[in-house]
Amino acid sequence: MxxxxxxxxxxxxxxxxxxxxxxxxxxxxxxxxxxxxxxxxxxxxxxxxxxxxxxxxxxxxxxxxxxxxxxxxxxxxxxxSVSGNKGNIVVGTVKGDIHDLGKNIVVMLLKGAGYNVIDLGVDVPIENFVEAAKESKAPLIGISVLLTGCQEAMKKTIDAIRAEGLNTKVIIGGNYIDELVREYVGADYFANNASDGLRVAKQIFS
Amino acid sequence: MLIIGEKLNSAIPSVRQIINDKDVAAVQNLALKQVEGGANYLDLNTAQCNEDADMEWLIQNVQEVTDIPLCIDSISAQTVERGLTCIKGDKSKVMINSISLEKDRIEGILPLVIKHQCPVIGLTTDDNGIPKTAEQRIAITKRLIEVLSKENYDLNKLYIDPLVLPLAVDSNNATMFFQCLTDIKRLFNVKTVSGLSNISYTMPKRKIINRHFLAICMAFGMDAAILDPIDRKIMTSVTAANLLIGQDKFGRNYLKAFRNETLED
The missing domain is CATH 1.10.1240.10 (Methionine synthase domain)
Structure with a gap:
């Protein structure tokens, strides 16, 4: 209750x-x-x-x-409640998934905490993530997902980011995600709610 | 959609009986069951009994068990006046059923409506009877609104009943009625109301016709209906139609009815 x-x-x-x-x-x-x-x-x-x-x-x-x-x-x-810009974070909902509620909450919280969030929207093509990561040199990329059917797309997106040799961490966020999924798609962190995501960001930018 | 419960009507033989017998428990039970079924108003009619005295008796006994607003259903100014006098609480909530352009109603009932600023049902009829065409009904509505406006009546409280006639007499009667609903709203922006049973007069399985008629009326923008809220199939039609016409955000009422197990296939 x-x-x-x-x-x-x-x-x-x-x-x-x-x-x-x-x-x-x-x-x-x-x-x-x-x-x-x-x-x-x-x-x-x-x-x-x-x-x-x-x-x-x-x-x-x-x-x-x-x-x-x-x-x-x-x-x-x-x-x-924010002072200054703590750094860039790229956020988007994975290709094939159009859910934006969770992503928008995280974006709002991250902005609120003083990060400069580059919000790529929903159903984001792999190359958009890669480009944004290169351009912004963001130390953290957040990929939001709700649909379990989008795991392959997540994996491909992360593979592509890694292939560019960028020194960036990737966090995946979504309700169903667990350690197994994180490992399978090759992300560095996972989060089931917005505050977990915020904690990871703090850790990386500290 | 405003639901006016029709059960406490002396035209129904069993109800006439319980009123004549002064069966308090039975009328209170009928009142409560209608409230439980989803009524927003309870119509009270004692025309087939000792009208004035029984109206007073009915109001007092119904008001003992529920606060729901009442609708005094009578063509007699004397009954309406006596009813209003014995109402406990806010008289401006009492609906009057009904006025029309008939001379005796304009002279007798209208002043009571104006005095207490009651919601009122306005029938599209005059001393020449129920008109045959939609145009004539619109013309009567227009005159009725002129009369009410002259008295500074709040037209938001007016419910026009364009008087549906049986399909058995003319198969265009329903479509003509739908036309009236649309036109009255478009031309005068006042509310509309109807009973359901006239449409199916002399037809078999009348309830099927009645509830489909209701759903179509709702699609044409009807604001209120006089019906039997104890009938779960009719109330299911109301709930489903409200959902379909965008009057039930996120289907909350539909789902609530589902969880209360009041929806009937």
């Missing part, structure tokens, strides 16, 4: 209540990052209920919309 009222409101798909609670917590002086964590907790519950067939697709979509609205409220606060 979720004890966090904000996470619970997301789980109940209480659109208006979520926004009210986000604003309340901001007003109380809670850290925007903690608020994002609550949102994600609720969202991952919704994801689980969708997987078990208890929730329907339209509810998953609605949850995404609520998250988007909540992140819009949070965005200025995430950016406010």
């Amino acid at each position: 979720l004890t966090d009222t904000l996470a619970k409101a997301i789980l109940d798909l209480e659109e208006e209540q979520v926004i009210v609670l986000v604003k309340e917590r901001l007003a109380k002086g809670d850290s925007p990052l903690d608020i994002v964590e609550s949102l994600q907790k609720g969202m991952s519950e919704v994801g689980k209920l969708f997987e078990t067939g208890e929730f329907f697709l339209s509810e998953l979509v609605m949850c995404g919309e609520i998250m988007k609205d909540a992140m819009e409220v949070l965005e200025p606060h995430l950016i406010d």
Whole structure:
């Protein structure tokens, strides 16, 4: 059971209540990052209920919309707390996958933490990742994925980046990813949620 | 979609009986079941009984078990007035069913509607009876709106009932009605309402016709319906039609009904 009222409101798909609670917590002086964590907790519950067939697709979509609205409220606060540019990070959703919700949350958090994020969008061709990596000399590339069927594309993208001999780390992020997937596609790190991704970035740029 | 529950009507023989018998438990049960089924308003009609006194009795007993707004259904100004007098709570929530361009209703019921600013159902009929064509119905609607506007009535509270006639008499009666729904909204931007049972008069398996008629009316923008909210198949049609016409964001109400196990195939 979720004890966090904000996470619970997301789980109940209480659109208006979520926004009210986000604003309340901001007003109380809670850290925007903690608020994002609550949102994600609720969202991952919704994801689980969708997987078990208890929730329907339209509810998953609605949850995404609520998250988007909540992140819009949070965005200025995430950016406010930043000083300076900590470096470049390239982010995109892998070729063949058009899901952008998880990616957008990570992008927002990374921007909020002071990184210069080069967002390549969704269904990103392999060469776009390679080009952006070369051009920006980013020490970190993040590849977002939701669909399990896109593993080959992830592997090919990472192979191509490696083939250029770039000194860059690659993190893959997605709900289903684990150590096995990371190893198979040849990434350096993996993350199942946005805050894990943020931690890896901190580690690399420190 | 506003649902006006039609069950507490003395035209239904079993209901007439429980009103005549002063069976409090039975009328309260009928009221609660309609609320549970999804009614937003409960229509009350005692025309086939001792109309004035029974209206008062019915209102008092229904209001004992539910706060749902009521719809006083009578052509008698005296009954409407007595009903309004004994209503507990906000009289401006009470819907009046109905007014029309008939002289006695304009003179008798309209002042009560204006006095309490009640939502009202306006029938497209005048002293010449129910018109045959869509054009005549539109013309009556226009005159009715002129009368109400002169009294500074809030037209958002007006529900025009373009009066559906049986298909058995003329197979164009349904399409003519749909045309009225569209035109009334387009020309006057006021709400529309209808009962469902006239359309299927004398046909077998009437409920099939009634609920499909309802779904099509909703697609043509009808705002309210007088129906039996205890009938799960009709309420399933309402839920499904709301989803189909974009009135149910993310299918929340449809899924809620599914989880409450109230949807019926």
